[in-house]
Amino acid sequence: MALDLGLAREVLRLRLGMMIINEMYKAKAFKVPIHLAMGHEALAVAVSALMDPDDVLVCSHRNIHYNLARNPSLKSEIDEFLLKDQGLAQGRLGSMNLANPARGLVYSSSILGNNLCVAAGLALAKKVKAEPGAVLVVTGDGAMEEGAFYESLEFMASYDLPCLVLVENNGWSLATRIHERRCHIHLDLFARAFDAPYLLLEGNDPYAYLAELRSARDLALAGPGPVLVEARMLTLGDWRLKTEDFPEGKFINYHAGPAPTVELSDWPLIRADESDPLHVLCGLLGEQMVRDMALALRRDLEGEAA
């Protein structure tokens, strides 16, 4: 079966959009702190493609990929980061709280765990009003350490709420790896504690993700209760910092701010392995096709951003 090129183009549009923002960021254009999400595109594109007009999406501090996926205009995104009146939210929300209610992205929170509670309330509102659709809420491997993660899942399960809880597991919380800060948490068993189905997404294939998320969404709508989805990924843009103690360079995980070693180019691949959704697209569609799409998109997006 021929693959719908739209999904691949979206992955590239997100990557190039973030790279353009990264260049502006390196040039110190922004005062608001932006958490880029290069490496997260496959999930964001699949989630956005999954969403029905009745669905709502709730994001965290790292929301740029979802905002780009829900918004065809890169310009309004950039204008928002520049806090202009023409910005997506008229410059009122900036980066970490950026939402787009007209396109179903109703809330983003900069406070870890905070958005899960709000998502539970949004889902309860749907249930009370007998409205169709699901609530999708994105959290991280760091945010899920908060008590709100436990409480919210308990609430969603207690009232049989149509929620898809998406854990973006990039293995890091700021500069700390999971094993440097906590025990391993068996999310599958955690979900089982609430009788919630659990789904693991790996491999950054947006087509496979969309198919799997469709069945997860169906499960959430059929009930009872929420579905927990863990997506493994890397946040690309790490670099090495040379210091006296680390003459070879100390590994710096990308968390926020400009990614100094990422360069906008005609070929926006960052890593030639599965951690880069672009590499995965090359395997699916052939490198030349992906390169051609990237070239055309770059021209359009740069024209728009200028």
Add this chain to the structure above:
Amino acid sequence: MNYVQHLNACFRSAAAARKPFVAYGQNIAAGSCVSGLTRGVAAGLDQVALNTPNAENTLVGVGFGLMLGGVSSAYFLKQQDFLLLGLDQIVNTYNYVRQSRPTASYSIVTVVVDSGYEGIQSSLNNFHDFCSFARVQGYCLTNRQDSELLIPRLFKEPGFRIIGVSQRLFRTEVLDFEAGAEACLGGEFFRYRAGDRATVACCNFSLPQGLALCRGLEAEGLSASLFSVNAVLPSTWDPVLDDARRTGGLVVLDDSKSANRSGHRLALAAHQSGAVKKVLVRERSFTDQDLRPAPEVFEVEVGDVLRVLS
């Protein structure tokens, strides 16, 4: 009818007038139903009463999610202390929701545990602090007239606020001022008596003490106006200051433990206006010695007030 029965009737009818409406909280529809406060609230068609798990942080956030989803709600808490676990939502989520022009109403109704025997924990009486965090509107309810006006209004009005009720008053006969009560600024203040020698303004839940003071002053031949300051963050102090300008003396009572009291702001406003000659502030003390299970004492001596006014 006692105070808690009266409040329950107000909550029931105000919730019944709203559809859809969700009333929720721990034990609100089980056992004593929060000492009777929540019995039968939101029991109608298109209404939901949820007896929730113990998850205050999430529960505070759920109300904001309901609000974003266009559903009005009230979250009832048995103790205002428990709201401490949801402070992030009260500040951070509210700051998002308030700029999104919500159409739904969300009220957190908390019992302020001010009777004293609960001990060193579970005796928080700092309503002003919660409201101060994100300039949340807060309302203290102490009697028949204020609750009959404010509860239906607040359950209907889009936006978020906290409503505080006093545990100390639960089993007491509900104060009823009948025709004497006059609401100012839509219920930010109420005036219950008009006098000409002093103005007594009661903050937090000190209205019973204020009423006793007025009666004591009257016995000494001195008539006083009596106000309650229902809004924790009133939009202006004018109703009280105008009255105090006329009477020449202002007595401010505040029985909260906060270091951030309405009473302070009122006294400062009176001082800055320069028009009120005599100002007396009586506040509840709060020292390490006050931290033990013992009845909360906040009494105002008529003699002290007379000395300042004369």
